[in-house]
Amino acid sequence: MVLSPVIRKLLHKRVVLASASPRRREILSHAGLRFEVVPSRFKEKLDKASFPTPYAYAIETAKQKALEVASRMHQKDLRAPDVVIGADTIVTVGGLILEKPVDKQDAYRMLSRLNGKEHSVFTGVAIVHCCTKDGQLDTEVSEFHEETTVKFSELSEELLWEYIDSGEPMDKAGGYGIQALGGMLVEYVHGDFLNVVGFPLNHFCKKLVELYYPPRRKDVQRVKHDSIPPVDTFENLSDTEQGSSDPAQGNEGGSHRRAEAGGDRGQIPAGSQGADSNGTVGITPQFPAGLLELIDGFKASKALFTACKLKVFDVLKDEAPLKAMDIAGKIDASVCGTERLLDVCVALGLLEKADRGYCNTDLADLHLASDGEYSLHGLAMHSNDHAWNLFTDLELAVREGANVAFGRKAEHPVQSKQTKLQFMRAMHGLTNLTARQVATAFDLSRFTSACDLGGCTGALARALTQQYPRLKVTVVDLPEVIEHVPCFQPEGRQTERISFVPGDFFKDDLPEAELYLLSRILHEWPDDKVHELLSRVSGSCKPGGGILVAETVLEENRAARGSLPASLNLLVRTQGRERSLPEYRRLLEQHGFWDVRLAHAGDRLDVVLGTRASPP
Numbered sequence: 001m002v003l004s005p006v007i008r009k010l011l012h013k014r015v016v017l018a019s020a021s022p023r024r025r026e027i028l029s030h031a032g033l034r035f036e037v038v039p040s041r042f043k044e045k046l047d048k049a050s051f052p053t054p055y056a057y058a059i060e061t062a063k064q065k066a067l068e069v070a071s072r073m074h075q076k077d078l079r080a081p082d083v084v085i086g087a088d089t090i091v092t093v094g095g096l097i098l099e100k101p102v103d104k105q106d107a108y109r110m111l112s113r114l115n116g117k118e119h120s121v122f123t124g125v126a127i128v129h130c131c132t133k134d135g136q137l138d139t140e141v142s143e144f145h146e147e148t149t150v151k152f153s154e155l156s157e158e159l160l161w162e163y164i165d166s167g168e169p170m171d172k173a174g175g176y177g178i179q180a181l182g183g184m185l186v187e188y189v190h191g192d193f194l195n196v197v198g199f200p201l202n203h204f205c206k207k208l209v210e211l212y213y214p215p216r217r218k219d220v221q222r223v224k225h226d227s228i229p230p231v232d233t234f235e236n237l238s239d240t241e242q243g244s245s246d247p248a249q250g251n252e253g254g255s256h257r258r259a260e261a262g263g264d265r266g267q268i269p270a271g272s273q274g275a276d277s278n279g280t281v282g283i284t285p286q287f288p289a290g291l292l293e294l295i296d297g298f299k300a301s302k303a304l305f306t307a308c309k310l311k312v313f314d315v316l317k318d319e320a321p322l323k324a325m326d327i328a329g330k331i332d333a334s335v336c337g338t339e340r341l342l343d344v345c346v347a348l349g350l351l352e353k354a355d356r357g358y359c360n361t362d363l364a365d366l367h368l369a370s371d372g373e374y375s376l377h378g379l380a381m382h383s384n385d386h387a388w389n390l391f392t393d394l395e396l397a398v399r400e401g402a403n404v405a406f407g408r409k410a411e412h413p414v415q416s417k418q419t420k421l422q423f424m425r426a427m428h429g430l431t432n433l434t435a436r437q438v439a440t441a442f443d444l445s446r447f448t449s450a451c452d453l454g455g456c457t458g459a460l461a462r463a464l465t466q467q468y469p470r471l472k473v474t475v476v477d478l479p480e481v482i483e484h485v486p487c488f489q490p491e492g493r494q495t496e497r498i499s500f501v502p503g504d505f506f507k508d509d510l511p512e513a514e515l516y517l518l519s520r521i522l523h524e525w526p527d528d529k530v531h532e533l534l535s536r537v538s539g540s541c542k543p544g545g546g547i548l549v550a551e552t553v554l555e556e557n558r559a560a561r562g563s564l565p566a567s568l569n570l571l572v573r574t575q576g577r578e579r580s581l582p583e584y585r586r587l588l589e590q591h592g593f594w595d596v597r598l599a600h601a602g603d604r605l606d607v608v609l610g611t612r613a614s615p616p
């Protein structure tokens with residue numbers, strides 16, 4: 001849904017977020033903005049002393065981040081995006097600028113400075129409009145900053161270290177994340193909360209209004225620029241697509257006139273009024289663009305799946321730019337059909353089109369070509385060939401309240417032979433993208449052996465052994481899964497500290513280990529099976545050992561949108577469900593795991609760690 005027409009203005013542009021911050025991505029995508037993410041390679045090393053204020057430093061860093069991405073994309077594609085957004089968040093206390101801690105000691109120094117005191121969080125934002133003139137990149141930069149005051153409670157050393165050991169501080173300015181565990185350290189916040197999290201959305205919208213709808217003289221009194229205009233003012237703005245600079249589309253009298261009959265184009269969309277045979281004037285509601293986007297959403301997914309299936313992104317990864325005719329030849333498809341599909345992919349931000357032909361965007365190169373560590377091609381193919389069919393049963397599954405497809409079409413996602421490898425590819429790509437975050441969500445260095453139950457291709461095991469040099473990991477999965485594991489071993493990187501054991505974790509003895517891992521396993525099963533599995537793990541785990549569960553943990557107010565499709569997926573596919581932290585805590589405690597803690601491991605994944613208590 002796009003509430004703000006000013007955000008909608010950007011929907012037709014190619015927008016790039018020059019940031020690796022998952023928080024910024026989340027804030028902007030929840031606001032309905034469509035954009036690509038191209039993290040900036042700009043080294044944040046400007047000389048702080050040369051700036052008159054801390055926010056001038058943050059703004060300049062944001063600007064350099066965005067400009068680096070604009071010029072890199074321009075060099076690569078000979079065409080820059082329309083808009084590049086850069087941001088930089090810093091914390092200031094007692095005249096010092098704090099950025100992200102480099103290690104735990106650094107995090108401790110930062111948090112000790114903030115302890116019991118008020119500090120400021122500044123985010124500098126740069127909005128860079130790009131165009132290409134005679135092959136040269138031309139940019140126009142708009143910038144602003146936002147300040148929020150945050151006060152920390154008095155915190156004990158023990159609490160500070162517990163927080164540091166959670167791993168949360170490491171990628172955050174000032175060494176804390178107010179949106180997660182760090183929220184517990186905070187006594188009060190004055191100002192924009194999202195500014196602390198990394199992106200001042202409210203100020204951003206105001207800036208866009210300023211840029212896209214410069215006030216007409218007549219409007220100066222009407223549009224208050226010290227606040228985001230109320231929604232119906234936005235609607236008015238969106239209705240005059242060419243902006244308010246056209247005095248012919250005058251709009252006198254204020255937004256309350258919207259309900260009045262009359263020929264004021266600034267208030268009511270053109271063509272929205274008409275007299276019926278009785279001469280009564282009706283008003284057509286505003287065009288529901290967001291809703292139509294939802295209705296059409298399946299077409300976009302299917303276009304992506306089809307382009308993946310036809311290996312369009314592989315072809316263009318090998319050779320680009322290519323004309324539609326050449327691509328059609330390589331994928332053995334009709335020219336007219338290929339051209340339409342390619343143009344849709346351009347509109348979806350997956351491809352770029354220039355005079356010399358089509359190219360992949362960075363996003364497609366990285367995630368939609370079938371090779372590469374972070375490829376989601378397998379997931380797209382699994383969604384196309386398997387999930388797509390299951391979702392046709394959604395209505396029935398909702399009516400019955402359970403996975404009607406479960407008994408009818410498949411016993412388990414990896415059971416059908418032709419989908420087995422595809423499912424493994426899907427899980428492999430997805431796990432590669434999140435494994436490091438899962439491995440570092442908690443400090444696991446105290447463990448020397450781990451057992452990953454249902455560990456599939458060993459992607460998580462690899463991230464764990466890379467992170468913890470003393471750790472050995474045994475991956476247990478069904479024999480028909482383990483049989484295909486060699487297809488997924490990255491060349492030359494197989495580590496001797498990982499072993500694969502074929503077995504069924506519901507039936508066979510579990511290998512001995514200090515830490516048991518269950519990544520995206522428990523949500524597949526109903527409570528009785530979860531109890532059965534946890535009781536087996538609990539029986540094998542020695543006191544002081546651990547259990548680490550990686551799942552999307554349901555939480556109020558958090559990324560609900562991201563987890564919704566997943567919860568329906570479970571409804572149509574398995575008998576399982578997503579669970580909340582209290583539910584996981586209860587389940588683990590019932591099986592003798594205490595000190596159950598939660599950490600976030602990215603946009604859609606959380607990690608729950610419990611410690612095995614001594615039997616009474």
Ligand SMILES: Cc1cn([C@H]2C[C@H](O)[C@@H](COP(=O)(O)OP(=O)(O)OP(=O)(O)O)O2)c(=O)[nH]c1=O
Binds near residue numbers: 020088089174
């Ligand atoms: C204070 C605070 C910061 N942060 C985050 C926001 C930013 O992501 C990060 C500050 O570092 P930044 O350098 O601003 O951003 P980044 O390195 O994460 O991403 P990029 O440079 O690619 O844009 O700290 C929180 O998530 N919560 C908080 O409470």
